[in-house]
Amino acid sequence: MAQTLEQRRRNAKFVKEQDARRGKSETDIKKRSKEQFKSPISPFWLGILGFIVFGGLIFEVLSRIFFR
Structure with missing residues (x-):
């Protein structure tokens, strides 16, 4: 079965991450992953x-104050 475009992108990303990890100790890798915290929700939606x-x-407080 041929790969889809999405699978190719994810495979390329995985290979790139694995190449970046090659030759580094586990403590360096863990330090790097802890530093890159990304919020699960974008600032716009927040x-x-x-x-x-x-x-x-x-609006509820203002309506209760002015429109009793």
């Missing part, structure tokens, strides 16, 4: 979520 939650809270 901002949208914060706006929805805190914006709704602010």
